[in-house]
Amino acid sequence: MTSFQTPFKRNIMSASVIAAVSMGAQAQTTQPNEIILEDVIVTGIRASLTGAMDIKRNATGVVDAISAEDIGKFPDTNLAESLQRITGVAIDRSNNEGNQVTVRGFGPSFNLVMLNGRQMPNSSALSSTAVSRSFNFREIAAESVSRVEVYKTGKAHVPSGGLGATINLQTAKPFDFDGFTLLGSTKGIIESNASGGNNVTPEVSGMVSQIFGDDSFGILASFSHAQRDFHVDRIGTANGWSQSYPAQSNPDTSAINTNLNPSLTTWRVATVDLDNADYERTRQNGQIVLQYFPDDDFSASVDYTMSRFEENGQMNRMSFWFDDVETGKADANGTIINPARSNDELNFWAWEYGFTTENDSFGLNIDWAATETIKLVLDAHSSKSHSNPGAQPAERIANLKNPFGDAAPVHISADFSGKLPTVAYDDSALVGGAYSRENIEADLYQERGNEVENTVDQIQFSGEWVNPNESVLRQINFGFASITNSVDTLSIHSSNFSLGNGAVDISDLDLTFSPGDIGYEFVPNYSANQFLNLVEEQGLKNPATLDENGIEESISALYLSLDLETDIRDMLLRTNIGVRYETTTVNTYSKGKPVIGFNWVSPLELAKIVADEAVTRTADADYNHVLPNLDISLDIVEDVIARLSYSTTIARSNIDAMYPNVTYYSHQPNGPFTASQGNAALLPFDSANLDFSLEWYYADGSYISGGYFSKNVDNFLAAGQELQTIIGPEGPLTNPSANPRPGCPAGSVSEPVEACTSQPSDPEIIWGIATPKNTDESLVDGWELNVQHMFGQSGFGAILNYTTVDSNDRYDVYAIENGLALQGLSDTANLVAFYEKNGLQLRVAYNWRDKFLLASGPEPTFTAAYSQVDFNASYDINENLTVFIEGLNLTDEATHRYGRWENQLKDYEQYGQRYALGIRAKL
Template identity: 50%
Template sequence: MPIYNKRFTLSALSAAVISAASAGTYAQETGTSALEEITVTGIRQSLTNAMDVKRDSAGVVDAISAEDIGKFPDTNLAESLQRITGVSIDRSNNEGNKVTVRGFGPNFNLVTLNGRQMPNSSALQSEGINRSFKFAEISAESVSGVEVFKTGKADIYSGGIGSTINIKTARPFDYDGFVASASVKGVMDTSVEKGDTVTPEIASMVSSTFFEDKLGVLVAVSHAVRDSRSESVSTQAWVPNYGAADTSAIDRSKNPEATYWAPWTFDVDVADHQRERQNAQLVVQFAPVDNVTATLDYTASRYDEDISMNRTSVWFDSSTGVTDSNGTVINPSVLNDELNFWAWNYQFVTENDSVGLNVEWDATESLSFGLDVHDSTSHSQPGGIPAETIANTRNPGKLVDITADFSSGSGLPGISFDDSALAGGAFAPENIVSDLFQERGLEIENQIKQYQLDGTWENLDDGALKTIKFGIASTDYKVDSYDSQSFAFVDLGDLASLGIDFEQLGDFGDQIGSNAGLFPLLADYEASDFIEAVKASGQYFEATPTFNKVEEETLAAFVTADFETEFNGYPVRLSTGLRFEDTEVVGTSIQNGILGLSYWHDEELREVNDDTPSADTLEGSYTRFLPNLDASVELSEELVARASYSRTLSRADISAMFPSTSLNVSRPGGPFNASQGNPGLLPITSDNFDLSVEYYYDEGSYASLGYFKKYVENFIGATFEDRVITDVNGNPITDPSVNPRPGCPDASGANPACLGNASDPVVTWNVATPGNLEDAEVYGWELAVQHMFGDTGFGAIFNATIVDGDVEYDVYDNENVFALTGMSDSANLIGFYEKDAFQARLAYNWRDDFLLATRQSQIGGQPVFNEAYGQWDLNASYDVTEDISVFVEGLNITEETIRRHGRFANQLVSAQQYGARYNIGVRAKF
């Protein structure tokens, strides 16, 4: 049987380059002028290039290529990645932010920039401190391509079980001489109520080479502003066995312990966002001699987001109600309570910087060496800027009766209240008093230093062995965090100076359901004004901060080998490798010792600390071998079969390794929740098997079917232990609210009698500690079809991923300690047209319901499920000239909404709407 050497899938771009090279040779031989090189761009070319990467790669790799200089398929990297088979995204403020690959969420995927691991920091305390990269911080205009490695390879950095995603940016030696591009667009967000209706996005890139192409310089900058509004109806948590409930309707065959869940709150939120992002990149390349190329690059991003949010809310303290058959309290009711009017100011600031040097040396015709070093940092809340400022006002005297309706598993729940005991009603300014303030700050600095020295030997003679690559690498991963929280109940007297106002619901929530059953008015005032009033009154309070640090050092060595041979006349390619890693972890926490709990308020027990900081240090270490083997067989010119095995790993979240013990929630009567980190956590490892067949039947057209299975060990989950926690003197912490002494509670903190002592009941804390608990299997199918309809200009893409495993969350199990977040089926349907000067693409992305988190607000052990979601996006462009085009982009054009629930559909966690977003602009290249 013949060996198939012909590749008719040669891309048009490659053909153009070959034609230009041939023309240049012919010109030299004949003395005539060379033909002009033609570079083919656009949707079809981008898809063809990505297809070629998929076909020619060892292992399972998918890719996205820029459609032209400065033109990535979508304005957001995550939103482009979701078009790839097996990739789903998480959205923040209706913008792609993090990715899930083959059911493994953001923390299980490693993101690199030009092959280098990128740091991450986030001041949002609910996220914890993790390693997942936020794509919203990077402009797409400077990206030339993205590779998604779904199988492991020994010569790339470890850290991704789901995938390793490599973002490639442009280099001056990628281009021939001078090139430049620029784009200007206006962003029109239909949700805007406060802010600018149209905001700017500007991006430009200039690249040139000098001194006979021995020196190249590239500069890329971008600036983007977006104003938007989000509207939400939510609950902070569904608490098991909270309050009192009639449980006679519970189906004991499913819920044998008759556990019931009651909502902690009922919240209606309006949030106005202003986001500003700057990106910059400077790349200098120098090739003093033919066999040496040095690249020095600096990449920076600045991300600022300000959010002003108001919430009208009810706390269901000691509620009563009736459950449905699952155990959900469907009509929680509280008598003699109050409405709460909250205000939030979020200020998120993140600064990212990366400096890198790469040197490539072709020592001989067959032997080359490379050195790559970089120092990258991500710094959130520099200078300790508070990330969250929170204020609350409320009705006095607890004279309002409140009942909610959670009977429906779709749409919005309802709330009703009787405020007749308050003359003028609950929303009258004279019936509103100050309640509390809170400030939260989480300053994080994440620094990654990496060094890699590698070599490649290429066999210039005949033989199956083609290349050997070898190298050593070092990764120094450091995280420093400064955690501060201030919380106090205050009495500001007359609140007229705050300007508290109320607005009608209007069309609030009109996309997520009828608002007829919600509060009639929404509060409107600024938390920052409240804080200023607190400071002016002398009641401002700053809590004792906690310092946490983790340093993780990994030394690695690797070797890979590539073979090309034949079996029964079929071309066969093999790639195998082995990576060895040795990792040491040191975690340190510095905090003031705990003196005890003070009975501060009838709803608060406050932690009281001494003035002497002390340090806790814990250590851990491990070694791992990570092999991989990839094989592909060309069964014909069109048909490729592929099989792969690899072992990959993901490391624990940083916040899971802080050794300090934190008192998370302590309220009179409970709950009493605490947590402690574990630097000794082992990495999660996965043995991955892939089988696929790919049919490349025409230029730019193919179909593929793949099966994958992952055997995962050491999944990290929460272990819970009921235990006593001691104070700085070694005595058990006690509860002073059970038998309060005279003068308690005391919100001034001046009464020493309100501090717990040995005569008070000892508190038993529910302490959560992360541990390596579970092994599991995850498996699934991937199907993709990409088809070009000849020369008509039309094309279509369909792909789908079905993923499953023994890692699902059992909603009736109250002892769930582990479940895989992010696992869900997904699908894409894309239609496009490209002819002459016109391009258009319509894309639908769908993701099935999935487990988003195993924690609801401040309550651990309670799940959050994201319901199935589908979104339509549209973009179109017209080339006015060869170098100038105009375009329009529409995101979420059907204004889809996001709904999340707890264990059951009627346990609403949040229902959110954001509206559609449209961009109109012009792009030019030179």
Template identity: 50%
Template sequence: MKDVELKKLLLAGVASAVIGTGNAAAQEVEPAEVVAEEDKRLDTIVVTGIRSSLRNAMDIKRSSQGVVDAISAEDIGKFPDTNLAESLQRITGVSIDRSNNEGNQVTVRGFGPSFNLVTLNGRQMPRSSSLLSDGIPRSFNFRELSSELVSGVEVYKTGRADVDSGGIGSSINVKTARPFDYDGFTAFGSVKGIIDTSVESGDDITPEISGLVSHTFANDKVGVLLALSHSDRDSHRDRAGTQGWVRNRGQNIDTSNIDNGTGSWWAPWTADLDSWNTERTRQNGQLVLQFAPTDRIEATVDYTATRFEQTTEMNRQSLWFDSPTGTPDANGTLVNPIEVTDELNFWAWQFYEKIENDSIGLNLEWQATDTLSFELDVHDSTSKSNPDGVTSERLANLANPGKVVDYTADFSGDIPVVNVDDSALAGGAYNPANIIADLFQTRGYQIENNVQQVKLAGQWENAGTGALTAVNFGVQSTKYQVDTKQFGTFAFVTDLDISGLGLTFNETGDALDEFGNASTLFPFIPQYSANGFINLTQDQDLFFQNAPSLNGVEEKTLAMYFSADFETEFNGMGISANAGVRFEDTDVTAYSVQPAIENLQYWHEEEIQLVTGADVAQSLSGGYKRILPNFDVKADILDNLVGRFSYSRTMTRSGLGNMFPSTTITQRRPGDTFRASQGNPGLLPYESDNFDVSLEYYYGDASYVSAGYFQKYVDNFIGQSTEIRTIADAAGNPLTDPSVDPGVGCPSDVIPTAACLNRPDQPVINFETTTTTNQGSAEVDGWELNVQHMFGATGFGAIANVTIVNADVAYDIRQIGGNRALTGLSDSANVVAFYDKNGLQARIAYNWRDEFLLSGGNEPTFTEAYGQIDANASYEINDHFTVFVEGLNLTNETVRRHGRYSEQLIDAEQYGARFNVGVRAKF
């Protein structure tokens, strides 16, 4: 027994010596953190747990050139959080966006998802989506990748010549396991039940299963690794809000109270109450083969696949402010809109997302001589959304007939309060006998995004004397191709027989409990299926599908880089530096294929319909060359005090949807402002000159404090501008307004009806056209403050960090049009407390993010400040089995978004708390 205890103490001492920070005061590593595993060849010490993960991340930060933060897995298959984005938000300067109560994209130093490049094992990954609200995305969505298959994440906050361009905010590299990372046979498995307290339709408990098997053969010259993950989740959310706010909408508006500098006022489109039920399935797989025929050659072939499928059924009780009256407040917000002789609306939606990602790659490493090495990396990766061609959004609306309902709303509180006068309808507005079919719509994207890259890199190490230690060089070719189909069909079907629809109503109950009973908004919410509605239109020969419009972008980039590493001493301080430059030459070709506009038809009293003809193709091209230098210097001022200075130039390419040359008419309601949007393939990328200064004091084992200041000067700032333009039809004549002096029998729901088409004698339409342009420069600066402390050998530890970000460009809510601002810019903070000793690990974390601009344009959307508490705990039963429980959003926080002013509510959403309970095994 004494020998066993002595061996444990010796192992603990060796581990402490290997991983210690060099501080004589470093704390002893607890024996609970050290697991000795014996294989055929040697005794291997595997250090696991929260503390070891934080230590590994700290060591990466300390040893890196430039400003780099990292997260390491706490054990095989055990990442700190169940979602990668939720782990990343613990890093100073990183905050996240959430979708369906899951982290999906990240913001770094105030720069939103589109400003951050995410790579997988150093390779650019494509992304696709099918929802119109997502646009045509570049930025990686972390919800599609299981955290159990990730071994680490590195966040490069400063640019480097050898790191792919594209991230002004950061470049984030996600690393997965390789068989040569382990000795001999290694396996882990995890089974958990996802308990979602929000579920109203579906299963309260759903499974998530993951596992990895790795083995090396032939004296470790051959390795194979297979990792798989499957996750199901059902969830629910409640929402109250509007479909946005419209400037100068309404009639007989009393503007006497307005004091906003513009004289404008804003009215809500709608007042809504939603019920969302979602089913999600995520599957990940990775197969990796490695071969090392000699000590100087190593080859890796890997295949990574992810499958993501999500279906959401949503029902909405709503009313529409077509011609509101009322008195705006001082900000110009019509907080008390009044609508007379209208109707209630009863909506059903189905959202369907199916995303398939596949990546195959080859990596060759060759140590040509003792000082010269080369690496060749090739991969072909594709992301497809809705590859089966199923339209991703289907929606239907029912309404009261005859427009005899009056209503008012009060938007001065947390959620709108609605009063409905339906006395003119015998039996009331919610009586199915007083509800008829109104319209259906299908829409969405089908996207195929492909990235092909070839990279040849080399390194020469100086075996002699002198400050120069290494020279790095490389060349890379990247082809980025995205092809999209955009679907859109809209039709009024007021003659549809809905007797077989099965319409019922649910009481709203305690939806949005933070604000009290939601029946103050609407007492009931409709229950029927959008698919069922559309099936009825097909059965009754009322369904049709418009041909999709086609858009695409091809970017070809040739990059070359060169950098040098140096090490020296100055006044007793160890100095290390890296200086490099990256050159990139990018050619861009964008195309659009869309039906030509033949006419406009006064189709319905609330809509002017496009009458289209044959498809017309457009193609435009552009290009740019950029030189991206970097210089990083690190000084070991004292044994445990590190100072840094970094300069780099980075860039972020324009959003893909901004470059399509097509013109889209976005709003065509009679009596309203006509609006359109047009792309700009000639956009130049954002460029940023970045400066970083920081101090880091490492005072104990896995304990340190750091303070950093950063400044970014952004050129070629991309923003939206609005111009008044006319739009020509296929014959080259400007479109006119068919709702002014329409023909007999107009509006008409029949297409086409000659009497209702626009005529040359009608007024020419001046479209308020939004386009994207390069608009100058912006300056962003901020502070990152972080402390990570271990309380001796107690097992307790804590982390606290805060990021403060400022910019000289912000959305000016008192300016109409021409705004340019950074989306995602906000302060953030984290507080984490944990315990890790004797096989027990527990952690509680609070993450807070201040208000930020979610989207700009003519009318902005702001996400209000949000904080969330998460917690997890695990216990190691023995060397092989661990049980765990995890809790997210424990206090059921509310996500709120508003328009130009805080009283212009857009969304108030609640998701409920979520728990995971399971067991993890490793061998």
């Protein structure tokens, strides 16, 4: 719940010094004899780290925090990059910046991120990440946040959803400052390889706060604008590695180590791709807060927070497709390392990305000291995340190719014996070569995207009763919460895979080739937008299909907790014991035109035939949980604290896993035929958590801590696949390619040939339908070690932390079939060194994350171990002006993802270094 804090006016401390230990109704009341400092402002690295240390020290559970070093100055340019400095927190990177966090081995969907104690909605226009419960940190500027708190243990007053951790982002209010405050910063972002845009782009931010009306009313407004142009070089595969696709007859398995692979299983790759991409991104954040503070017993505030995020990109891809492998030899593990195929083609792809996300939040907060001992808080907000307004395609995809077969005898091969593959081709039998315009034709197009509206309406009422008498019971905390999370998704898709053999005239297409990299000779350059315009002008663009999916989750919660305090042989013992009860109701729907058959339009495509009218499916469920917690903190001796915590926490299943619709994944003429269906009755992941830690605060701003944690998690998901037919409105779906009729395949998606469409007499298709189910249980445990040391008054300091995470349920790369395999488990480490004195700040940070399982499924995806070095430096020209420089990824590290073994490459991405130069001013 949103915390009640005893108000005081005209008294100011840095947020890093007076930070409340709990974000719920746990804030401490000002004691009668407490001395409140007047007009003391403490800033800088040392103050920030000391404030974060105090939050950790004064908590009863396991809490870590990062505070702004000064108004509008966070340790890193990105919040996720800052969070990774916390012990046990790792990040996932996208386009050379942190975007989501993993805590103690639990990925983004297992962590609840809140803004000022409120659960915030999230959405995305991309088809692969339409709805997620995980907040994307790249959508909010670090300058907008004054403090981030990471709660690693469950609390009765904390909303459910954080299995790994609950992360609370806090922003400022007018009465956090003493009267008029004005600040602003501007900087230039320097991308080392932004070849398609501007190498230097601006970031500006500002905040103004003023108190009026005889110190009873305040207003704060903040705004930030950031642009970024960046380039990505990628080598990878489109469809990953498989045991069955592409096909290969009689592979050479003589080199396989039968002790590791006794079944002589082989793995093959369908494509080798080189991507050359340029992106433009714009982010805007703003907030207005009105705060009424008539006396020390009452305060009220209303606030509006917004963000606008827009990203556009153009990508071209050179691709080698091994639809089947004629020759290829396996290495010792079974990976086909030298696939080859004759009489094939080269593929030249183009992508256009374009999407926006609009986030808006309106909030109300009332704090009232009803009596000397009773404090009450009411907090309400309505927030919406809206991506891709207007339901325009977020991705437009085009492909060109050489004419297939004997007309274009291009022989292709690849070599996967090293870390990165190389490719080769022989087009000597093709007059003019594979890159000549006369030997290039159209192939296909696709358009896809989502319009998503995610709305969260939340009311939280909390209270605390403070015992006026000296006794073991110090405080009773209680509260009620109601939250409704509504998601509505409109998916758009249009495609035509039959544009070859001269169906489209591309003579007006602006197509060139430029030198490639990483084993390629050339990379294509053309616009997917121009290609689709030509398709549309020539009447070959198919009507778009629209599918609607939605969910409404209604959660009601009650909680009660007790704060106890006593001395045991001169050792201070603090205890918090609580329980939270939640009920959840789930209503889901899917609306779309159902599939009634298939149209065999080409040797590689069975196009779906849909009904004329849309049909709506619904599914409902409900469940409840009792979530207890016990936190014990014991001051063994002065400055040495031992903690023991037990709690039960939950994290709800992925939203798109609960839609009742059927999604068709693969339906090629020769199979496989695969589909999936959601399950509204999925239960949340349920974790019983145990934490023990020992902390020694041996000097000002310095401490050593070590802790053990374990999480026994139930209800992990498994995709239970069943083989069955699918009954459409006109009967079972049948395969028109199983017993070919004369002249088939033929026609097009828009103009089908009846003989080539599904008939009741055709064989029924047996589908492998995957449905998520709650099945598995797993234990995750690990250790967290942290050292923070200030070298006296020298100005030097250092942080070193290390986290280990382990589980028996790890992916066995030598097992043909795996059961539960936990994603995101990896050890992490941080080393930060800094200097701060006489207005000069220097910081160098090294972050390392060991390899981890990114995704499982039929075949795994691992992310290789990654390390990064960042730095920042600043100098205070005077008390109002500061100049600074920042650098990210100084050693130009690349992101490497692979299958079972490192030579089973999936992605290898390079971004280059990123720098920033700027100036910050404040009054």
